[in-house]
Amino acid sequence: MKDSSPNAEEHGGLTIALSKGRILQDALPLLARAGVRPMQDPSRSRKLVLTTNQPDLRLLVVRAQDVPTYVEYGAADIGIAGKDVMMEYRGDGLYEPLDLNIACCRLVVAGRPGTPLGSPRLRVATKYVHTTRRYFAAQGIQAEVIKLYGSMELAPLMGLADVIVDLVDTGNTLRANGLAALAHVADISSQLVVNKAAMKMKHARIKRLIAKLARAVRD
Numbered sequence: 001m002k003d004s005s006p007n008a009e010e011h012g013g014l015t016i017a018l019s020k021g022r023i024l025q026d027a028l029p030l031l032a033r034a035g036v037r038p039m040q041d042p043s044r045s046r047k048l049v050l051t052t053n054q055p056d057l058r059l060l061v062v063r064a065q066d067v068p069t070y071v072e073y074g075a076a077d078i079g080i081a082g083k084d085v086m087m088e089y090r091g092d093g094l095y096e097p098l099d100l101n102i103a104c105c106r107l108v109v110a111g112r113p114g115t116p117l118g119s120p121r122l123r124v125a126t127k128y129v130h131t132t133r134r135y136f137a138a139q140g141i142q143a144e145v146i147k148l149y150g151s152m153e154l155a156p157l158m159g160l161a162d163v164i165v166d167l168v169d170t171g172n173t174l175r176a177n178g179l180a181a182l183a184h185v186a187d188i189s190s191q192l193v194v195n196k197a198a199m200k201m202k203h204a205r206i207k208r209l210i211a212k213l214a215r216a217v218r219d
């Protein structure tokens with residue numbers, strides 16, 4: 001059987017990696033305004049490679065944290081990733097030419113209201129280990145960082161940590177667990193990321209897409 005999914009280099013056109021969930025949900029209208037529409041409904045299809053109305057452009061559906069990895073290694077030319085993911089990613093070989101201003105939220109320190117952040121050896125649970133270390137070091141606060149993969153809100157409730165560093169949008173999840181934002185770490189939105197080699201090899205094609213997306217972000 002003919003392989004219908006050549007790798008990004010063989011494909012010749014452009015491959016864009018993005019994650020399901022809120023990034024896809026916000027990216028689809030933006031891509032549509034830039035003239036890119038998937039041929040399958042991504043919320044229904046189980047396919048991980050989606051063709052689009054543009055024969056030389058396809059979408060890869062990957063885990064949010066995996067987007068920069070696909071792009072750095074050239075398995076995708078372009079990606080759409082949260083600033084939170086990019087701040088935590090320790091790779092190289094990526095350009096971030098455009099803030100897409102979608103999937104916006106805030107990265108915050110959160111805990112029980114009134115929790116002092118200055119206490120010696122503050123215990124912080126988070127999935128953003130590097131970003132959290134950098135933040136507390138810059139504040140001159142000595143923090144012990146505990147890596148978690150999900151349900152961060154439980155950590156202060158169960159005494160695993162004093163505070164967490166996590167994303168907040170409406171604040172409903174924090175409130176529902178008796179927690180509150182205690183400090184602001186960063187404003188988060190999704191970024192367009194581009195493989196450095198692809199930016200050279202496919203310059204005209206990528207420049208055109210960036211220009212269209214930039215217009216779609218403004219409109």
Ligand code: PRT
Nearest residue numbers: 020021022064082083103104105167168169170171172173
């Ligand atoms: O789900 P999966 O494990 O595959 O990966 P993921 O959880 O990283 O993906 P996804 O789709 O949940 O989030 C992808 C990206 O969306 C993140 O990397 C952010 O850049 C962006 N984003 C924007 C958010 C939120 N807003 C957000 N609110 N990601 C997560 N949340 C969480 C928040 O931490 C809280 O637990 O959603 C929950 C609800 O938020 P409230 O404050 O509205 O209650």
Ligand code: MG
Nearest residue numbers: 021022064150
């Ligand atoms: Mg999720």
